[in-house]
Amino acid sequence: MTELTAENLDISVAIPAYNGATRLPKILDKLLAQTGVEQFSWEIIIVDNNSSDNTYEIIQNYQKIYNGNCHLRYFLEPEQGAAFARLRAVREAKGQLIAFLDDDNLPAPDWLSEAYTFGLEHPQAGAWSGQIHGSFEVKPPENFERIQAFLAIREHGSNPYLFDAGNLRLPPGAALVVRKQAWYESVPKVLILKGRLGKSMIGGEDLEPLLYLHKAGWQIWYNPTMHTYHQIPHWRLERDYLLTVARGCGFCIFQLRLINAKNWQKPIVFVKTILGNLRRVLQHLIQHRGQLKNNLIALFEIEFYLASMMSPLYYLKCHLGRVLKNKLAR
Structure with missing residues (x-):
């Protein structure tokens, strides 16, 4: 990618959104209530990936609410796909750390401060993720824990550890924090895997950037003190999906x-x-x-x-x- 330039913020919270007008208020309220944020400077970036609902109007209203707390910025990314939305967020971010949240991830009150502290304590970490708990609309099927990782639910205990990137054991792109320097040094401008588009549900767009980070020698960590809650609607537990x-x-x-x-x-x-x-x-x-x-x-x-x-x-x-x-x- 292009050469990294000097930034003036510590953390950018990046939220790729697609038709998230009903979900975004919940996550923005959670971010507004974050504790411990007085120790760093931060912003929120919404990357709208061609939403057809009133996402833009929702963000305009919240920009007034956020005035004086942190800067809430909105960008429209016309190239469809989660990979394009994340690449746009990286280009626009002013923070040295980029904390990705999907619009259905609700962070615990100390999620951002725990992410920041971990980054200070682990300078060789190019990316780190925490515990992602499921918040289910309906009861999951029996033995669901065997496949819950495929729905970005990760509960790996209370001890930090390095992910096994060589065997593709890596965190999802949601609730992931990356060091912008590491991304700029390691991740290509164009990614191979674009995300689930239309009828195609080909995945892997979360893991591809992490594999480039690993290849470049950056560490990828599990930080158990970071907690988020992934909202799972009933249709994500249906057989066909x-x-x-x-x-x-x-x-x-x-x-x-x-x-x-x-x-x-x-x-x-x-x-x-x-x-x-x-x-x-x-x-x-x-x-x-x-x-x-x-x-x-x-x-x-x-x-x-x-x-x-x-x-x-x-x-x-x-x-x-x-x-x-x-x-x-x-």
Whole structure:
């Protein structure tokens, strides 16, 4: 990316929003009530990713409320996709730290101060995330905890630790704090994975920047003192939605593994991704034989394994499609 310039704030809270008019007031009220913020300078950035509701009017009203507390800024990002919204937030942020919140994440009163303190104490941390608890509209299905990480719920205990980026064990992009210097030094201007668009639910846009940070030598931490609450509406627990998420998270696996792979390793990653997930599929079928029809969690897991197994072929299909499109455009 372009050279990092001097900034005059400590933290920018960045909120990508899409049709979030009913959700944004809740998160903005929570941010207005943050404690311990007198120890640093901060701002809030709303990146509107082509909302068709009255998101802009909501932000205009809150800008009057926030006057004198912290600066609330609004930007319209016309390029559709979560990755584009986050890249725009990074470009516009005036803070040395960028604290990402989705518009359905409600931070605890001390979330921002705990994020700031952790950054001071861990200068080699390029990114850090905390505990993300589920706030459910309806009761989740039995054994939901086995797949809750796919819905950005992370409850990993009370001890801090380094995430295992080499095995794609990383935090979600929501409720994530990144050091702007680390992002500018490590993350490309253009990301491969754009986010879930239209009927496509291909994921991985949260993990891609973190893998670049890891590749550049920055640490990625779990900080248990940061708490947020992810609002989960009933439709996110329905069968069709969950299975779409499972497939979307699986299809990006090979592409994510390529980021930290050397050229000579890529054929090995190709084979290991297929065979490793084939083994998981067979084991899962044996373990849950006769149960998949009525066991939503087991069905979700095997959908994820199948999509992960197919992810190298999915990558080749997309890559060849782009090459053919470029040739036809000449």
